[in-house]
Amino acid sequence: MSKFNKKKDGDLPAVSTASLPDIVFMLLFFFMTVTVMKDSTLKVENTLPNASEVKKLEKKDRIIYLYVGKPTREYQKVFGTESKIQLNDKFADVSDVGSYILQERAKKAQELQNVLTTALKVDKNANMGIISDIKQELRKVNALKVNYTTYEGDAFRNLQ
Amino acid sequence: MPRRKGAPEVNAGSMADIAFLLLIFFLVTTTIETDAGLDRMLPPMEPPDEDVVIKQKNIFTVNINKNGQLLAEEELTDLKDLRTKAIAFLDNGGAASGTPDYCSFCKGKRNPESSDNPSKAIISLKNDRETPYGTYITVQNELVGAYNDLRNREAQRLFRRDFTEMEAAFLNPETPQSVRDELKEKVQQIKDLFPQKLSEAETSTN
Numbered sequence: 001m002s003k004f005n006k007k008k009d010g011d012l013p014a015v016s017t018a019s020l021p022d023i024v025f026m027l028l029f030f031f032m033t034v035t036v037m038k039d040s041t042l043k044v045e046n047t048l049p050n051a052s053e054v055k056k057l058e059k060k061d062r063i064i065y066l067y068v069g070k071p072t073r074e075y076q077k078v079f080g081t082e083s084k085i086q087l088n089d090k091f092a093d094v095s096d097v098g099s100y101i102l103q104e105r106a107k108k109a110q111e112l113q114n115v116l117t118t119a120l121k122v123d124k125n126a127n128m129g130i131i132s133d134i135k136q137e138l139r140k141v142n143a144l145k146v147n148y149t150t151y152e153g154d155a156f157r158n159l160q
Numbered sequence: 161m162p163r164r165k166g167a168p169e170v171n172a173g174s175m176a177d178i179a180f181l182l183l184i185f186f187l188v189t190t191t192i193e194t195d196a197g198l199d200r201m202l203p204p205m206e207p208p209d210e211d212v213v214i215k216q217k218n219i220f221t222v223n224i225n226k227n228g229q230l231l232a233e234e235e236l237t238d239l240k241d242l243r244t245k246a247i248a249f250l251d252n253g254g255a256a257s258g259t260p261d262y263c264s265f266c267k268g269k270r271n272p273e274s275s276d277n278p279s280k281a282i283i284s285l286k287n288d289r290e291t292p293y294g295t296y297i298t299v300q301n302e303l304v305g306a307y308n309d310l311r312n313r314e315a316q317r318l319f320r321r322d323f324t325e326m327e328a329a330f331l332n333p334e335t336p337q338s339v340r341d342e343l344k345e346k347v348q349q350i351k352d353l354f355p356q357k358l359s360e361a362e363t364s365t366n
Contacts, residue, residue: 017176020176021172021175021176021179024176024179024180024183025179027183028179028182028183028186031183031186031187031190032186034190035186035189035190049293049294049297049298050297051197051198051297051298051300051301052301052305053198053301053304053305053308053324054196054197054198055196055197055198055199055327055328055331056195056196056328056331056332057195057196057197058331058332058333059333063195117199119195119197122293123293124292124293124294124297125292125293125294126292126293127289127290127291127292127293128224128287128288128289128290128291128292128293128296129289129290131293131296132287132289135202135360138202139202139203139204139205140205142204142205143202144201144202144203144204145199145201145202146199146200146201146202147195147197147198147199147200148197148198148200148297148300149195149196149197150196150197150198150297150301151196152196155297155298155301155302156239156240156298158294158295158297158298159228159239159294159295159298
């Protein structure tokens with residue numbers, strides 16, 4: 001019976017850590033669910049310009065991304081240093097933009113198809129020529145809502 | 161006498177360590193980022209049915225050349241002065257009082273040579289094919305900034321709040337629906353005072 005008398009009365013019991021795994025698992029599941037793995041590896045340089053009058057892009061499911069910039073060093077041998085468009089994982093021509101937009105639009109739910117935004121992630125050293133061509137293509141497929149994705153910051157830093 | 165036990169209990173003490181390891185991995189790889197940027201609407205492909213005649217004085221032309229230099233209203237302008245110039249143009253309110261275009265809230269110089277009314281004023285942006293994108297964004301930013309400054313001023317006067325803040329609250333999906341309904345009207349009212357009319361001509365090649 002001495003087993004039951006070991007403890008003195010008044011002693012603080014040790015805090016049980018048995019629920020620690022549960023807590024950690026809870027956090028783990030939270031982060032697992034909110035994590036978005038990058039879906040396309042960038043093959044172009046993509047230093048976005050800065051702007052101060054920005055609006056946040058809410059709702060990722062309503063956005064189609066287009067990347068524009070110089071190919072990164074490993075691709076420069078093949079594709080040169082002229083600015084290129086990247087759609088998903090591939091380099092593409094300006095003429096492919098329209099069909100890509102239509103294809104992406106078809107993938108979205110019916111009720112979202114009219115409210116899609118095209119996010120243009122363009123390197124700040126790109127030229128406007130390619131952007132104008134893209135804009136023409138977007139107009140052709142009636143994807144009129146565009147967002148020039150930028151970092152938040154002082155816009156005058158773009159000029160340096 | 162030895163007591164019979166079932167299967168021995170698995171020691172769960174290291175469970176926390178394993179979970180922590182995974183947790184740290186996901187913590188590091190997670191990027192909870194929302195992209196931000198400048199929203200623009202492109203003009204539709206089909207030209208409007210009837211040709212609209214726009215008075216020259218209601219158009220504010222901005223030209224960017226391939227070196228990133230700026231020509232605003234045929235004058236070489238520094239990028240830093242663009243916002244003030246655009247505000248002066250938009251807020252001019254040149255129509256005489258009594259005419260239908262009279263702008264009651266404008267605080268500009270009321271120069272009859274410049275824009276009649278903010279709702280008539282159009283900013284026309286033209287750029288070269290070799291204009292750097294960074295410069296273009298800076299110009300866009302300044303022009304949007306000019307509109308935002310004016311809209312903020314009117315929103316402060318009417319609702320004692322900033323327009324940009326109201327709009328952000330309206331666009332935020334976490335704002336309760338009742339608040340959004342109320343904001344929608346106010347945002348629209350301010351937008352009607354200073355409609356964003358930014359026309360982008362096709363690029364020139366020379």
